[in-house]
Amino acid sequence: MHTKTIAQLSAALRSGEISSVELTTLFLARIKQHNPALNCYISITEAQALEAAAAADQRLKGGDATPLTGIPIAHKDIFCTEGVKTTCGSKMLDNFIAPYESTCTAKFAAAGAVMLGKTNMDEFAMGSSNETSYYGAVKNPWDQGRVPGGSSGGSVAAVAARLAPAATGTDTGGSIRQPAALCGLTGLKPTYGRVSRYGMIAFASSLDQAGPVTYSAEDAALLMNVMAGFDERDSTSVEREVPDYTAELTNSIEGLKIGLPKEYFDDGLDENIARVIERAIKAYEALGAVVKEISLPNTALAVPTYYVVAPAECSTNLSRFDGVRFGHRCDDPKDLFDLYTRSRGEGFGAEVKRRIMIGTYVLSAGYYDAYYLKAQKIRRLISEDFRAAFETVDVIMGPTAPSTAFKLGEKADDPVTMYLSDIYTIAVNMAGLPAASIPAGFVDGLPVGLQVIGNYFDESRLLNVAHQYQQATDWHLQVPAEFQ
Amino acid sequence: MSVDQTDITKVALLARLEIDEADVPQYVDNLSNILALVEQMSEVDTDSVVPMAHPLDAAQRLRADEVTEVDQRDRFQALAPQVEAGLYLVPKVIE
Numbered sequence: 001m002h003t004k005t006i007a008q009l010s011a012a013l014r015s016g017e018i019s020s021v022e023l024t025t026l027f028l029a030r031i032k033q034h035n036p037a038l039n040c041y042i043s044i045t046e047a048q049a050l051e052a053a054a055a056a057d058q059r060l061k062g063g064d065a066t067p068l069t070g071i072p073i074a075h076k077d078i079f080c081t082e083g084v085k086t087t088c089g090s091k092m093l094d095n096f097i098a099p100y101e102s103t104c105t106a107k108f109a110a111a112g113a114v115m116l117g118k119t120n121m122d123e124f125a126m127g128s129s130n131e132t133s134y135y136g137a138v139k140n141p142w143d144q145g146r147v148p149g150g151s152s153g154g155s156v157a158a159v160a161a162r163l164a165p166a167a168t169g170t171d172t173g174g175s176i177r178q179p180a181a182l183c184g185l186t187g188l189k190p191t192y193g194r195v196s197r198y199g200m201i202a203f204a205s206s207l208d209q210a211g212p213v214t215y216s217a218e219d220a221a222l223l224m225n226v227m228a229g230f231d232e233r234d235s236t237s238v239e240r241e242v243p244d245y246t247a248e249l250t251n252s253i254e255g256l257k258i259g260l261p262k263e264y265f266d267d268g269l270d271e272n273i274a275r276v277i278e279r280a281i282k283a284y285e286a287l288g289a290v291v292k293e294i295s296l297p298n299t300a301l302a303v304p305t306y307y308v309v310a311p312a313e314c315s316t317n318l319s320r321f322d323g324v325r326f327g328h329r330c331d332d333p334k335d336l337f338d339l340y341t342r343s344r345g346e347g348f349g350a351e352v353k354r355r356i357m358i359g360t361y362v363l364s365a366g367y368y369d370a371y372y373l374k375a376q377k378i379r380r381l382i383s384e385d386f387r388a389a390f391e392t393v394d395v396i397m398g399p400t401a402p403s404t405a406f407k408l409g410e411k412a413d414d415p416v417t418m419y420l421s422d423i424y425t426i427a428v429n430m431a432g433l434p435a436a437s438i439p440a441g442f443v444d445g446l447p448v449g450l451q452v453i454g455n456y457f458d459e460s461r462l463l464n465v466a467h468q469y470q471q472a473t474d475w476h477l478q479v480p481a482e483f484q
Numbered sequence: 485m486s487v488d489q490t491d492i493t494k495v496a497l498l499a500r501l502e503i504d505e506a507d508v509p510q511y512v513d514n515l516s517n518i519l520a521l522v523e524q525m526s527e528v529d530t531d532s533v534v535p536m537a538h539p540l541d542a543a544q545r546l547r548a549d550e551v552t553e554v555d556q557r558d559r560f561q562a563l564a565p566q567v568e569a570g571l572y573l574v575p576k577v578i579e
Binding site: 096097099191192193206232235236238298300301303304305307308315319322323324325326329333334335336337338339340341342344345346348353354356357358360361362364370371373374375376377378379380381383415416419430431432433456 | 487491492495496498499500501502503504511514515517518519521522523524525526528530533534535536537538539540542544545547556559560562563564565566572574575576577
């Protein structure tokens with residue numbers, strides 16, 4: 001039962017083959033068994049989960065159930081969940097019981113989904129390996145000596161090990177797609193503004209976007225049907241009709257125009273990964289797609305630009321953690337300045353401090369034009385590359401990450417090397433486009449992800465393109481041996 | 485662009501972030517490396533480019549100036565490290 005997709009579980013719940021309480025109990029038992037080794041959950045909300053499952057069972061009997069009613073789900077610990085500890089992976093919020101609910105998690109609860117717990121993550125979503133969490137590193141279920149990727153590492157590891165059938169994640173520079181690639185799952189970052197950011201602890205507000213982590217594209221569509229939509233409590237939320245994301249899954253992709261950016265297949269790409277991606281493209285050609293080489297000339301500028309924009313916004317957003325209203329406070333402050341600096345110095349970890357420092361530096365007097373303004377200009381150039389490309393192709397494909405999962409500790413001491421592991425994902429956030437990562441094969445037993453980038457609000461097409469590949473292949477159904 | 489120890493101390497002050505004296509050299513290295521990465525931006529001519537603040541160039545939505553939140557002071561203050569009589573307590577600011 002634990003390896004079934006949500007689409008299958010939803011059918012099993014409706015037919016009465018299993019109840020939500022039974023399903024929830026099964027996943028809670030799996031979490032207890034495997035979480036000590038993997039460390040993918042920060043909090044396990046057993047009592048609330050069983051209560052929600054019982055309510056879901058009533059609703060299933062009553063006939064007003066949604067496709068997600070009774071389905072267990074894990075939420076990244078970046079979403080505020082009322083009455084439940086919400087840490088964002090930080091010591092700063094180790095004592096924080098959220099006093100309100102994020103729109104995203106509220107929508108899942110309203111649909112009848114059952115929250116199993118809150119998943120581990122890089123501190124304040126700043127990291128690509130899940131090693132910056134105050135609660136310790138998460139292990140990759142495919143090889144526990146390796147990282148699961150980040151920052152949604154806990155969500156992805158939980159789903160990969162089948163400790164949850166699906167999870168939510170957030171993606172600021174690749175934080176859904178890169179771990180999905182490293183753990184062999186389907187992950188979708190929607191168009192900026194598509195999913196509400198209300199109650200999602202802010203890292204870089206002009207880049208952050210929540211999305212689903214699932215086994216299949218069909219499951220991702222089911223989650224998107226719940227998550228997407230306008231929210232007046234998020235000032236950057238987009239007022240635009242939400243389609244039924246499952247409606248186009250079965251469309252033919254005959255004649256689909258795929259663009260392959262030459263910059264994504266240069267010397268920086270591991271040749272074994274290149275082979276996996278080339279094989280996936282061949283599979284698309286066999287399904288009737290037409291492939292064309294394109295150019296995104298400003299690709300190399302995406303990482304440098306991101307490391308101005310994201311830290312600048314982070315330093316601003318994280319100024320709210322002051323040791324006065326909530327969160328960590330130092331002992332015996334001698335004055336207000338000491339209260340601020342020591343509370344923040346003790347509450348934040350090394351990577352978060354590094355980014356606050358960079359952000360404060362680039363925003364400080366005299367540097368704004370040279371850094372932040374310059375970065376916003378280059379951001380437009382990056383967006384225009386994509387705009388030009390989408391005049392001739394329907395989707396863009398390439399690798400999600402330049403390597404498979406790396407070893408724990410391998411890049412932890414070298415921030416710049418770590419940053420470059422997001423080289424293929426970051427430009428998408430800069431432009432605000434939607435993109436998915438789907439499992440496309442293995443190199444030495446480790447999963448490889450294919451990234452599919454779409455035009456604005458083209459999530460339905462991305463899911464269609466992913467689903468058609470998943471009908472022809474079974475990479476997305478592979479489960480690490482220990483968790484089958 | 486590289487930074488020195490004086491820059492680090494100044495930025496830490498601006499950021500209200502206590503940094504261990506012993507960690508300052510590491511910050512000098514890390515920030516200098518990151519700024520070297522960022523430096524690639526200066527090779528691009530952007531004189532005629534309009535800065536992009538929002539990926540969809542959306543304008544800020546306006547709403548009627550009405551009270552929409554209810555008073556939850558006690559609830560929110562229950563999360564604070566130190567409160568008294570509805571006030572957040574901090575060390576004495578004015579002598």
